[in-house]
Amino acid sequence: MIATVRDDPTVVDLVGRARDGDQEAWEAIVERYATLVWSVCRRHGLSGPDADDVNAAVWLRLVENLGALREPAALAGWLRTTTRRECLAVLRGRRRQIPVEDQDLGDEVDAASDEWLLREERHIALREAFDGLSERCRELLSLLFADPPLEYKEISARLGMKIGAIGPNRQRCLERLRGSPGLAALLAASGNRTDRR
């Protein structure tokens, strides 16, 4: 079984607080996982009003199940499965004449799917770690991961930073990113996984 963030204290805390009626904790959950819901919709070829319906249904189901979640730390997996079901319901409604068995349902527990979930969880941790960086680091890294990429000369001009300082600052900011608790745990988990192969 592939390691996920079973012991992620943030999500367990957020779910616990949302369960008790804390709106802020709920909003933090939505901000953290909305990208995952959207990503599942895209994987099923859904966008626009269909995706909006799926999204609304997923969050309503999470609200109604807050008290019943057996494993709050595995929320990403729960949301993936729930979103997937809602996507399939929309697709079924569209193609009512096609039996469910004949649709491409994939295999929920296959390795590619686990790989995908692990990547989504890592992305969630990366975004949180990024949000926790200093403004200077966020600016620098944003220019460094820009697509299409920018030349150091351009980055230097935009930030008023010497070209020779970009490399060391990049290293320092990425080091801080790695040090964020949520990300550190995940990178360690995926590192162990690679070692085992």
Add this chain to the structure above:
Amino acid sequence: MNDDELLDDLGAAMRARASVPPGFLAAGRAAFAWRTVDAELAALAFDSAETGGVLSGTRADDAALRALTFATATLTVELEVGEDGLLGQLVPPQTGEVRVERRDGPPVTVTADDVGWFVVRPVPAGLVRLHVTAAEGGTVVTPWTTL
């Protein structure tokens, strides 16, 4: 993961966030208003849409398009989606207040009579759930369902 890989992955993560439609976050936040603390969540025990159709001949005069059953330990709510309305039955039979909650509109409240029978006309569209205050079976809410 080296620095180059980490930076690439970070870029992918940030671009993924930027691609989420703004309505997604708004709808997600708004869902919390539907949090219910006064009712027990009933489990979906049967849905003809998932088993491949309603058994024919169960109701000779009024063919149901779909049948659903929701249950808690003390109350069962049987539903039949008909051509012109949603027919419901509380089991065991008892009076009650049935509030049909809709994500996209105001709720509709009907009364279950003394044999537990209720009707909602027309069939409510979109995502709905039933909030049932039964005389003896307690207060129960069904999962959100598209009828």
